[in-house]
Amino acid sequence: MNEETKKKINQKYEHKLAHGERFWPDSLYKDAVVALGIFLLLILLATFVGVPGEPKADPSDATYVPRPEWYFLFLFKFLAIYGQIPVLGRIEWIAAVLIPGIFLIVLTLLPFIEKKPDRHYSKRVLPISVMGIFVVSVVTLTLIADHPLKWDAQYRLTSLLQVISGLIIPTAAYLLLFLFSFLLKDQRASQGMVLTAGLSGVLMVGLTASVLFLAPVPEVEEVFVANTLPDRVVAGQDLYSIHCVECHGDDGSVTVIEGVEGLDGTVTSPISGMDVLYTFTDATIANIITYGQQDLGMPPFGKAAGGELSVSEIDYIVTFMRYSWDDRFEMPEIPELFPPLAEGEVPSYEVHIAPIAKRFCISCHREGKDNNNYLMTSYDEIIHSGDSAPNLVAGDAESILLKVIQEQNILDENGEEIIGVMPPKSVLKPDVVDVWVRWVMAGMPETVDGAAALSDIVEPVER
């Protein structure tokens, strides 16, 4: 750039300054308005959207689908699409390092690459087209980041659209842009470039929209996250009731294990005693649950050691143990297992039976346990499964399940016990038994609405 051009630029700027405004208060006023707006927006987001809960990091959980922070998603998606290219796609660093690296160098050195002093957009068709396609790429790649890129029948079309929109169009557009800028002159070059940029932008947006429309994002299984202390204690109690109760009993006081295959007669310390709770830290208890104590007969429960519990779930169990049994901790107020029933009210599976089954039955009545094939983890299983099915008959007070939970075992013709009382080592409280009886007698509705339709409430209870 020669001195004359520099002088011209500086003169023009002086002129603009003379006819402009003051930094204070004119510009600062606008800045302050924007800052205030941003601050209010953030407070609203923090209050009404909040920060989504996530389970604790679990390095042993290889099934977790990794996903970067949203503003790196476009790069992540670009990598995935690039990986579809035969041969070249195998060399990951070309897309992960080389292409972004070149882009960054160009971006940094931009003032020395685009050297002409022209500033008005009409004289900068090439740079603006290049940037425009880049911005559209970033936005569209971010939007389709969660859509599967697979070549089976269901996703073949949308995967192809993704490759076209995310890789082929931008590459072709960049090639065309540089071709036009080198081969054509002034007016025609501009026209060609504007046309290329506009058309590819429209195509990319259109293809992205059709991907979004055609390919539903596979639903990610929601992981339950207990955020508040009562939630954690309840989650811990539910997990304890499923995984620990068999050996340690519902109050953790068992010293000699009974009635558990392979472990009958094993001596264990009472885990609700202060000997354990005072001398073991949370981390120690969590480690014992995770890895087990195999010389003493306790199997590992953590995913890290081949069990089925996540790090967060084990934390919940430890929290439950602390707050329920350790006398230095005060139990927070815990919501009831199920809402109390009014006279004439019919309980439903989803509100009453499911939490009861989880707390008292599923420990044994799930896959892989000795339970005569009677599983209780879903509505259908509770009603239909089992060697002695049907265990429940709507309206039949003599149903097997109702008998055994009311301390009557089932005998065969010779007087031998086929099914013992349930649960084997404790007795359900009357209100729990009452829920079961009412539910069966009223016809075993699954949903709240179904139960409400059958109800004939005399007097609502105070909640």
Next chain:
Amino acid sequence: MWRKLYAWLEDRLGLEEIYKATLDRPEPKGNWWNTLGSASLFLFLLQGVTGIFLTVYYTPSPDHAYDSIQYIMNDVAFGWLIRGIHHWGSTLMVIVVFVHMVRVFVTASYKYPRELTWIFGVGLLLLTLGMGFTGYLLPWNQRSYWATEVGTRIAGSVPLIGDSILRVLRGGPDLSALTLQRFFSGHIWIIPALLAAVIGVHLYLVMRHGESHFPDKDD
């Protein structure tokens, strides 16, 4: 009385000069797009303030990081608000800094005499992304753990020096307590210190050359 005090301070601090140099500057006719830079600065300061509050309770160790954030969210008065602002502020900051970059590009404000302002600006964009990357691991939850796992692995795909980069980022071959510790250090000391320094240079350059005017047909 006040006038006397002011005169005394003015004698020693040179307030008039500061006022003239920083606030009482002429500018070309402004436009709302020109607020994006100051909005980025505001977000940087807001992230700084909320971040400092968070360090009061946050513990950068795999055993306690997750629980300390649970504690901030549930038990610290207005902890949820501070964390919420910090969480959403990071998202907004990336957007605002990016749009600021695009704005400067479209109006070609990086041309003579503002080339250096642009180069330092690109540095600020990268440092902002670095803040996002390091901060994302700190809650030590599933999402952050695996995002960092995959992020550092991609950085490790660089030919020849990739393995060294990966080891420097992770503090060893695997993601561990060391990784969390150095991401924490990077997030609250190293990158913010760099950011503050580069912001200083960027602002000095902006003041020295003034805000560029909106280009018209002759430019």
